[in-house]
Amino acid sequence: MILSTCLDLAADVAGPQLMARLRADLSACKAAGADMLLLGRQDGALVVPGRLDALIGAPSLAGDAQGVALVAVLPTLFSLPFHVARGLSAADFLTGGTMGWLPSAVTTSLRTTGFGAEYAIDASDIPAKAADMVRATQALWDSWDGDALVIDKATGRYLDTSRVRRVDYRGTHFDVMGPLNAARPPQGYPVLVADEQDAILRAPDYRPDLLLVGGDDAVGTSSAIAAWRERGFSGRILAKVASAVVAGACPIDQAGAIIGADGFHVIAADAPSALAALRPSGTPPTGATLRERLSLAVPATPHSANRSIAA
Amino acid sequence: MSKPARELHIWAFLQGIGFYPGGWRHPLAQPRSVFDRAYYEDVARLAERGRFDAIVFGDQLQGRDAAGRTPERLAIPTLDPFTLLSAMGAVTERVGLVATVSTTYNAPMGVAERFASLDLASSGRAGWNIVTTAHPNAAPNFGERDLMEKGLRYRRAEEFVNVTTQLWDAVDDPARPIVRHKGEWFDVEGQLDTPYVPQGRPVLVQAGQSGDGRDFAARTAEAIFCPAATLEAGQAFRDDIRERVARAGRDPDGVKIMPGLAFVLADTEEAAQRKERELLEMADDGLCIEYLSESIGYDLTRHAASDLIPIDTIVAECEFPAEDIRRMLTPGVERGQTIADYCRGYARQPRGHAIFVGTAEQLADRMGHWIDEGGCDGFTLQPGFMPEELRLFVDHTVPLLQQRGLLRTDYEGTTLRNHLGLSTRR
Ligand SMILES: Cc1cc2nc3c(=O)[nH]c(=O)nc-3n(C[C@H](O)[C@H](O)[C@H](O)COP(=O)(O)O)c2cc1C
Numbered sequence: 001m002i003l004s005t006c007l008d009l010a011a012d013v014a015g016p017q018l019m020a021r022l023r024a025d026l027s028a029c030k031a032a033g034a035d036m037l038l039l040g041r042q043d044g045a046l047v048v049p050g051r052l053d054a055l056i057g058a059p060s061l062a063g064d065a066q067g068v069a070l071v072a073v074l075p076t077l078f079s080l081p082f083h084v085a086r087g088l089s090a091a092d093f094l095t096g097g098t099m100g101w102l103p104s105a106v107t108t109s110l111r112t113t114g115f116g117a118e119y120a121i122d123a124s125d126i127p128a129k130a131a132d133m134v135r136a137t138q139a140l141w142d143s144w145d146g147d148a149l150v151i152d153k154a155t156g157r158y159l160d161t162s163r164v165r166r167v168d169y170r171g172t173h174f175d176v177m178g179p180l181n182a183a184r185p186p187q188g189y190p191v192l193v194a195d196e197q198d199a200i201l202r203a204p205d206y207r208p209d210l211l212l213v214g215g216d217d218a219v220g221t222s223s224a225i226a227a228w229r230e231r232g233f234s235g236r237i238l239a240k241v242a243s244a245v246v247a248g249a250c251p252i253d254q255a256g257a258i259i260g261a262d263g264f265h266v267i268a269a270d271a272p273s274a275l276a277a278l279r280p281s282g283t284p285p286t287g288a289t290l291r292e293r294l295s296l297a298v299p300a301t302p303h304s305a306n307r308s309i310a311a
Numbered sequence: 312m313s314k315p316a317r318e319l320h321i322w323a324f325l326q327g328i329g330f331y332p333g334g335w336r337h338p339l340a341q342p343r344s345v346f347d348r349a350y351y352e353d354v355a356r357l358a359e360r361g362r363f364d365a366i367v368f369g370d371q372l373q374g375r376d377a378a379g380r381t382p383e384r385l386a387i388p389t390l391d392p393f394t395l396l397s398a399m400g401a402v403t404e405r406v407g408l409v410a411t412v413s414t415t416y417n418a419p420m421g422v423a424e425r426f427a428s429l430d431l432a433s434s435g436r437a438g439w440n441i442v443t444t445a446h447p448n449a450a451p452n453f454g455e456r457d458l459m460e461k462g463l464r465y466r467r468a469e470e471f472v473n474v475t476t477q478l479w480d481a482v483d484d485p486a487r488p489i490v491r492h493k494g495e496w497f498d499v500e501g502q503l504d505t506p507y508v509p510q511g512r513p514v515l516v517q518a519g520q521s522g523d524g525r526d527f528a529a530r531t532a533e534a535i536f537c538p539a540a541t542l543e544a545g546q547a548f549r550d551d552i553r554e555r556v557a558r559a560g561r562d563p564d565g566v567k568i569m570p571g572l573a574f575v576l577a578d579t580e581e582a583a584q585r586k587e588r589e590l591l592e593m594a595d596d597g598l599c600i601e602y603l604s605e606s607i608g609y610d611l612t613r614h615a616a617s618d619l620i621p622i623d624t625i626v627a628e629c630e631f632p633a634e635d636i637r638r639m640l641t642p643g644v645e646r647g648q649t650i651a652d653y654c655r656g657y658a659r660q661p662r663g664h665a666i667f668v669g670t671a672e673q674l675a676d677r678m679g680h681w682i683d684e685g686g687c688d689g690f691t692l693q694p695g696f697m698p699e700e701l702r703l704f705v706d707h708t709v710p711l712l713q714q715r716g717l718l719r720t721d722y723e724g725t726t727l728r729n730h731l732g733l734s735t736r737r
Contacts, residue, residue, distance in 0.1 A: 009431075015507030019432060051504045053428035059397035060432040062348060078421060082372060082452045090394035094348040110489065114420040114478075114501020143374070151343055153336045156384050156595055164381040166374070177451035179374035179381060182389045183346070 001282025002263030002294065004036040004071075004238055005029060005271040007061075008050035022052070023064055030068050032272040033279035035263070035293065037065065038102060038193070040073025042267050045215035045240055047195045048106045049075045055087040062095045069290040071100035071193050076200065077107055077129060078115045081136035081176050088190050089141065089182040097186035097289035100210070102193040105130035105200040131203030132171040138189055139169035142301040143179035146188060165303060187291045188299040196224070208235060209296050212265045215240035218254035225260040236294050238265040241274070252277055262294070319682050319717040320567055320689030320731060322367045322409070322536075323358045323701065327388025330573040330666075332602050332658055333593030334696030335386035341698065342386055348398055354698050355399035358406050361705035362719050364730040365407030365438055366399060367516075367536065367691060368392030372416055373448035378610040378630070382601035393425065400433035407727030409438035409516055415464050416444060416453045419474035420501050426513045427479060427505035435509030435726035440516040440536060443468050447608065447630050465523045470496045472515065472531050478503050479512045511735065514727050529555035532566055533733050536691050538663035539570035545686030567688040567731055571664035572678075575695040576703040580669045587668045590695055591659045596651045599658035606657070607636050616651035620644050664693065671707030678708075679717055 007029065010021045029037060039054035039061075040047050050057070054072035061070065072091065074084065084101075092099040105126050112119070121129055148163035167178040194201055194208035201208075213228060214221025221239045228237060239261035241252055252274055255264055263282070268274040285293035327345040328335040335342040344350040358366050370392050375381055396408040408429060412422055422439070430437035443464035450458045459467070474497050477490045482503055491500050517532035519525065528535050535552060539545035548570070553563035575590065577583035594602070596616055604611045608630025614621060622644050626633045643653040667674055681687050694700035712718035719730075728735055 009506060015431075015509070016434070018507060019434065049504075051506060052431065053425050053505075055394065056397045056425060056428040056432055059394045060401045062398055063352070063401050078418065080416065080453060082416070086391040087394050089389070090391035093346045093390060094351070094394065094398050096348075108504075110500070110502045111420070111504070114490075114499055114503075115418050116420070116497055116499035116501070118418060118497075150383075151335075151386075153338075153340075153342070156333075156336055156593070156598060158335065158342075158384055158386050159381065161381050161383045164374070164376070166376065166379050175451070175454040177448070179376060181371055181374050181387065182391060 002035045002236070002238060002285055003033055003266070003275050003278055004038060004263065005034060005266040005275060006040050006042045006047060006050070007037045008039070008041040009052050023061070026061055026064050028272040029275060030065070032275035033284065034068055034275050035284050036069040036071060036100065036290070038071045038073055040102065040104070043106075045242065045267055046106065046197045047073055047102060047104065047212060049073050049104055055084070055091065058091045058099065059094055062091070065095070069098040069100060069293070070095060071102055071191070073102045073104055075107060075111060076103035076105055076133050077121060077126065078111065078119055079103070079133060081133055081140055081174055082180070084133075085137045085140035085180050086182040088137075089180070089185045092185035092187055092190050097291070099185070099187070100191035100193050100290055102195065103130060103134050103200060104195070105198055127199050127201075127203040129173045130200040131206045132173040134192070134200075134206075136169050136171050136174040136176050139167045140176055140178050140180040141184055141189055142303060143167045144182075144184040145301055145304045146184045149183060163304070184301070187289050191290045191294065191296065196228070210236045210238065210294060212238050212240050213261075214258070215242055215267065218257035221261075222257070222259040225258070229260065236262040236296065238263045240265045240267050241278070242267050256281055315683055315685045316688040318732070319678060319712060320364045320569065321361070321718065322365045322569055322689065322691045323361070323363045324367045324369070324571065324691045324693045325354065325697065325701075326369065327390065327697065328386040329696035329700065330693040331590040331594070331695050332385060333595070333598055334590055336593040337590060337696050337699075339699040340696045345388065345697075346390065350698075351395050351399050352402045354701065355403045355406065357698065357701060357705055359403045361709045362713075362722065363406055364689070365409045365727055366396065367409040367440065368396065368411060369440070370411035370413075370442070371446060371449070372413060372444055372452060373446045375605055377604040377608050378628070380610045380612065382605055384595070384598035384601055385605065393429070397429060397432060400429070400436060404434075405436070405722040405725060405730075407436045407438055407514070407730060408433055409440050409514070411440040411442055413442050413444040414468040414471040415459060416449060419471050419497060420478065420499065422471070423475040423478040423503055424505060426475070427482065427503055427508045430508050430510050430513050431505060435728070437510065438514035438516050438534070438727050440518055441468060441472060441531065442518060461521065462523055465527045467496045469527060469531065470494045474499060476512060479508050482506070482508050483511050510726050510728050514731065514733060525552060525555055528552065528566070529559045529561070534567040534569055534731060537568065537570050539687065540663065540665050542681055542684055542686045545570050545681060546684065549685060549687060565733060569689050569691045570687050571693055572667060572690040573664055573693040573695060574667040574674060574700065574704065576669070576671055576674065576700060576707065578670065580673065583668045583670065587695070594658050596655060599654035600650060602658040603654045607631055607639070611650055611654070614650055617649050620648060620650055620653055671703070671711060674708050675711035675715065678712065679715060682717065
């Protein structure tokens, strides 16, 4: 059973204390049994980008997290595939293959106008752009095979050039040539997470590895999960559970009645106590990488498949 | 006459594997550990123990391939520098963190957010090496066919920095104003979500050589990373920049000139020279040919190493401006060199950055001499290979610099601005 929650800068401490507080919050969640922390913010039931850039937050917190997977929540409409592909590749190496990412199509009006005219987009085009950004990023990861690095001092061979290539990805919104100047992440692709309320899921054929679903009550969440399975979703599903145990409110108590979930994503204000209340109902997943912990296969590059056919 | 600096600043320029292209093959090099967090944590602590002002990473926005073929024998430092600096900042408390970020393939809002986050996460140690990206293969990684012309890139850079600065300043303003800017390149109305930027503004660093680059630096930069192969070149560059800075109405002491200095250290001069020879020889012909291929954007491995330089084919097909490449290769063609001979000379000959080979004492002498003679305000030190040469520098040269009163024995402040003696802008 996977337990997750969001982690972001606190709203109620002064500037110089923000990082110490963030690290303390991480420790508290870890001690309470979290398996995965989303570096982002909870806006009601919806996960949105946080106040600290998650591609800075993840490597900054990697040493503290040790064993707890980190998921970077990124404002996808304003991210460029080349930068994101490299940042997440490095973060996946530095965390020993325990990175996930949640490309979010959610934005605020001041971020949208802050990025300005260069990034202006029609609302109806948002899902397509966000999903294309994800595909372009994955295409860049595919510019290196997982076994491209040789690093043999004796022969002087650093890599196998047949396993690195330009990909010339051409999408609806992004064109990227590649190759990336970064090796394929240890997990192939970092785990792709989505919140079911996020507009990115309106893009056809968008297939995250892990979905955050529900949030109201046990019955509603169970039927939402069943609906995703009926539509053929075969990845992992975390049920969103709201409100604090301390308040004696139902949803956490009802967690046991939620059917079909692989774990819980806590959206309660007091996350550590909610995590601690849920932890006894299931054991933490095992495995070195986040993919292993979620029993997700490592994606192969389309190019390496071609290679073995050619060989 | 050059005005000497009062104190010496040192930056650690850390590409994954070090200065020498063949250095990753040295018996003490650790080319596999550059993929692990522990390596960066150790190196960051080492730099902080050496009282470096900052750790600096360069950055490129293209693969290392020439015409689609990625070199086999060149060690490619593949981890994203911004990510590495964030991890290094987590295990240190003082040393600055300077990331290279392009103004051509980013938006001001995104860059302002990232540096605000790095400054917050590191409690005031972020610096931005502002580059405009010069490699033609970067453009198609960002949906563009061609690189923008240099003059335009610098114009965009100037407005870009102006917008990011306004965004940071607004965080520092208790009124939290919304930044409204409409210019030649950017039309924005924005506000950062970052609640706090400890330095007010991250330190602005620049690396550019041309007149456009120098003028941009004079108006914008607080520190400059540049090549200076000789003391005279350093003095000329520093005098020129100081004059341009003064003309731009700024204080020349507020801009630190930090030329690159690669080094190989040993107990005796002979041992250091032997070590450098070994490092050079580890770049075999195959590596040297790939090295030049990458530099000119043409895959020379298509030809036999013993062929004469096929200059017309290269110039017709290379990815860089043809005339630059023709000018570069012509002396080799005139000497009747083979591809292997030319490439060996190219990869093994010092270009641009000064290279020091000798003892810790000689290095300290030289650094002190350059400072006394107004050749620079400090050095961007580039270890011959990592992490061994950096360790030798910290253990042997740093104490000498400290004994001579050139380098701090401890950090006085906590921010990068403070280490560099720059105005606080808060
Ligand atoms: C010492 C030095 C280091 C540089 N490092 C980088 C770098 O890491 N990434 C990059 O894109 N450009 C780098 N540049 C390129 C400059 O930012 C600039 O784009 C290029 O030099 C062209 O401008 P110029 O003609 O004014 O020099 C560097 C330049 C110098 C002189």
